[in-house]
Amino acid sequence: MALLKGYNKIMFEDIFKFINNTFPYGEFYIVGGATRDFLLKKQDIHDIDIATSLTSAEIKEYLKDANYRFENLGIVNYSLYKYHITFATMRKENDYLDFRHPSKIEFITSPLIDSYRRDFTINAIYFDKNGNIFDPQNGVLDLNNHLIRIIGNPQTRIKEDPLRIIRAYRFKNDLNFEIESTLFKAICDNKKEIQKLSKGKIEEEKHKCKIPFSKDILIFLNI
CATH class of the missing domain: 1.10.110.30 (Hydrophobic Seed Protein)
Known part of the structure; x- marks a missing residue:
């Protein structure tokens, strides 16, 4: 997995502070549109996708007032300040039988494997709480190009x-x-x-x- 020069983690400081204060363990990465738009220097980023090693059940132990409508898919929604946060357990997907949804989901703890289920390289750029950028699909290069x-x-x-x-x-x-x-x-x-x-x-x-x-x-x- 490519580890690139870090980002200005002050942008997401409130989010990672909340995560650190709420969950005593687990890996968490901001990924998707938020990281893409941040690197493109866009303003007003409100929708935050977080890939995590925790399952919905583990999240529920520490975050009671979230929306667990899609917990069977490993997805938990939560509002924090100006942000709409979607926690998604990192996963591997298999066989799209209905042209939209995978027939099987396997929960995992690897952002590298998780990245292969995502659509475009520019949406598979992961930020961790320490200011590191993990770019397994070379999305930053495609952003630049x-x-x-x-x-x-x-x-x-x-x-x-x-x-x-x-x-x-x-x-x-x-x-x-x-x-x-x-x-x-x-x-x-x-x-x-x-x-x-x-x-x-x-x-x-x-x-x-x-x-x-x-x-x-x-x-x-x-x-």
Whole structure:
């Protein structure tokens, strides 16, 4: 796992202080959109994804007033100050049989293995409480090069979950990045798979766009 030059941990000091005061053990990493946007020097980061070695049951021992609606998936939601925090037990996923959800989840304690289930390299950058950056998929390099690159085999990952096609274009749009060439080919080869998704899920992803899709993109993706 790549250990890069550290980040300014003052940004997330309140969050890690809360974690240290609440949980007597366990590993915790901020990951996903918060780390990506922080490295892009974006302001107003409120949604915080935390990958942890703790299970939902272990979190519940020390954090009683959280939302445990999805605890069977290893997901716990909690509000802290201005932040909406999602704790997710690190996991390995297998076989997407319904084009959206893995048929099997295995809880693990390795951020390296956890990173392989994530969609794009720029969303698999982990910050620890000591100010270290773990970058197992070289997401920082892709951030610097303004590239959207999928983790793993592009054809396989797109077929697993066609919503990743719309997500790729959302990040391309919002960040003004380019889609990496092998990912673009996989999108062209498999964009018809989008029609297997529910209309509600497609619209939900479109509404997450900070910049609306152009007419050309809507026609290209047939959404």
